[in-house]
Amino acid sequence: MVLLRRLLDIEGSESIDKKPLSNGDVYIGSFKGTLPHGKGKYIWCDGTVYEGDWEEGNITGKGQILWSSGAIYEGDFSGGYLHGIGTFTGLDGSEYRGAWRMNIQHGLGRKRYSNLDVYEGSWKEGVNEGCGRYSWNSGNMYVGNWKGGKMCGRGVMKWENGDVFDGFWLNGLRHGSGVYRFADGGYYFGMWSMGLKDGKGTFYPAGTKHPSLRKWGSSISCDGIGRNLLSHGSSINSEEVRVPKPKVLGILSKKMSINRISRDPGRLSQGNALLDEKWSLCNPAGEFIYREPCMSRTSEEGQSGVQINSTVVYEREYLQGVLKNEKVRGTEPSRKTKQRNKFHVKGVKRKSCVDIFKGQRSYYLMLNLQLGIRYTVGKITPVPMREVRDSDFGERARIRMYFPRKGSQFTPPHYSIDFYWKDYCPMVFRNLREMFKLDAAEYMMSICGDDGLRELSSPGKSGSIFYLSHDDRFVIKTLKKFELKTLLQMLPNYYSHVGKYENTLVTKFFGVHRITVRGGRKVRFVVMGNMFCTELRIHRRYDLKGSTQGRYTDEDKVGENTTLKDLDLEYEFLMDKLLRKSLFKQLSLDCRFLESQQIIDYSLLLGLHFRAPEQLRAILEPPATMLNDAGLPADGINSQGHPLIPPKGLILVTHEPGFVSTAPGPHIRGNTLKAYSLGEKEVDLLLPGTGRLRVQLGVNMPAQASHKMMQDEEVDTSEIELFEVYDVVLYMGIIDVLQEYNVKKKVEHACKSLKFDPLSISAVEPQLYAKRFLDFLHKVFPEQP
DSSP states (O other), rough: EEEEEHTTOOOOEEEEEEEETTTTTTTEEEEEETTEEEEEEOOOOOOOEEEEEEEETEEEEEEEEETTTOEEEEEEEETEEEEEEEEOOOTTSSSEEEEEEEEEEEEEEEEEEESEEEEEEETTTTTEEEEEEOOTSOOEHHHHHHETTEEEEEEEETTTTTTTEEEEEEEEEEEEEEOOOOTTSOEEEEEETEEEEEOOOOOETTTTTOOOOOGGGOOHHHHHHHHGGGGGGOOOOOOOOOOOOOOOOGGGOOOOOTTTTTTTGGGGGGTTTSSSSSTTTBBBBBBTTTTTSSSSSSOOTTTTTTTTTTOEEEEEEETTTEEEEEEHHHHHHOOOHHHHHHHHHOOOOOOTTTOOOOOOOGHHHHHHHHHHHHHHHHTTTTSSOOOGGGGGGGOOEEEEEEEEEEOOOOOOOSSOOEEEEEEHHHHHHHHHHTTTOOOOHHHHHHHHHHTOOOEOOOOOOOOOOEEETTTTTTEEEEEEEEHHHHHHHHHHHHHHHHHHHHTTTBBBEEEEEEEOOOGGGEEHHHHHHOTOOOSSSOEEEEOOSSSOTTTOOOGGGTTTTOOOOOOGGGGEEOOHHHHHHHHHHHHHHHHHHHHHHHHSSSSEEEEEEOOOOOOGGGGGSSSTTOTTTTOBTTSSSTTSSOOOOOOSEEEEEEGGGGSSSOOOOOTTOOOOOOOOGTTTTTEEETTTTTEEEEEEBBBBBEEEEEOOTTTTTTOOEEEEEEEEEOOOEEEEEEEEEEEEEEHHHHHHHHHHHHTTTTTTTSSOHHHHHHHHHHHHHHSSSSSOO
């Protein structure tokens, strides 16, 4: 009656009435004609009540709904949906206050969970996405980026014990580069994969001078984000919650469901995929409690009584959390380094082919690439599929377009500079993409999507610039004029070769383009498949030509992603005999093709992913837990005093198509290989704890890497290599196939032969180059005895 008296005071022409429904529901309020309009109250037969604004039969405006379970929402509605700003209080005491869209948390919002955990930040389609802060009731806190409800991108995790990790995340796990700062002042700079240290890193004990943290980018401020988060206009997202739209009158009896709104609010704190299962929320830094004891000259990280003003640091390399090797070095520069720095002369900067873009060159070039490729693919894709003709390789097989900044009848406006676009042999490359099983829409999204391209490095010797698509599937390289000419000349034979041999290891080309800017300056580039498109971390990269002159890398220049050369290779690889046979059969065919095109200077790009056997993790167990689950001592010795034999880090199993990934990418084309060890059956590669992969030529190929002592190699007593044999996964392909043996190379051969062994230099005639290349690879991949 109180509500009724209040409704009677409402001004307006709407009538006020009480209307019981046949199903037992009741509506009390204003009507406009036969539809609820204005203020009203709807009572479902189970006790659920909505009170608030109506608009022509729809719940729209401000209101409150109280479910029979006790859950409450108060805020904005639109068309029967929770839409706008509102507060939802769950029956378990959890509370969300923020933006909603169509019954789903979407926008900026703050949620306090029933266990008193708090998330404040951006939500999208019901899950945490964007920038946000999550605070655990234990005192731990994460501030950074989220995607799909999981920590993803750059972020900072601070534990209640004072430890901090600042770096990159993927699916709730540390993944990529980062810095772990210990509460006692020690630092570890390194790489992580799926929550585990994986790759090279450096540990600086407390009291040791470490590099500036600015190299890792500006740190995310835990305090600043909390203050400013809700003042930003970006959209937010959280747990998925949906409420069916209530219908008018009789249909209103199908009241809004809160099943998805009141989903378990403690999900972020209950050991799901958001955090590694090994991270207990009571002690998420558990894996760091022992502070990573060293194997030799131990400097316990995080222990009391650490060295002050220490001059020793530890360069380490990990394989999925297992320490592979460690090198102890001092922080004081050597005499050789001091002399080099003292007499250092700044080198002349090599001019890049894209310096025409000045300070914005990278942005403008990437934008132009995306505009041009989107236009070309969109223009050629609707053309009916047909076999290529000779004319498709000719001079007239081009697509040309002018892209003015203001846009035109055929092109959109853009923020780059005016440019002319040329696409070479569009029908040929359209068919190549089809041959390589690339979908046109996915190809465009990979290169032209909102995430853009990433520049891999600054210009090298050739002045070329490399870009990588955001999903790592495609590499874009700028070309010199002679390289473009060589590619177009060999294109008919290349098309025939890759069509005939689907397991070819020669670089996969997907498109060749050119942009021309003011003054007639040109940039040419080619789109290729990324041979290292894999979720596995590539621990070593080698560029192998088979020559020896100058084929080594200065130790001072070796980094995490450095591509090493022939003389740097310290392993030989034993493979299943049938896999090896397939490899060299295709290598011979590819070399014969390149020889026929008078191509030299090509190389085998080889990527290694090392696998760490599970039992070797016992070596890194903290001293307090000397026995692992199997009752074995943590030092890797069994009770009889014999070294433990590590289990296989990878296993070959019979191929089953339904159990391996068929995600599109540069590697989707090609046969599944057969292995002799499994009765010459097609095989998959099973990686314990990681997944199951299809074995193809040059992709996911298993092998054993045996460490070999290099000629004249001195044993470094400060460096410890734990193992001599590793299980590895190999990725490989033939790259740099655009250098002809022309007059310039013949002159280079003649000149260098006067000073060096003619067989040791790279510039030799194509037949000799191919033979030397294959002979060298036979040594790298020797036959099993």
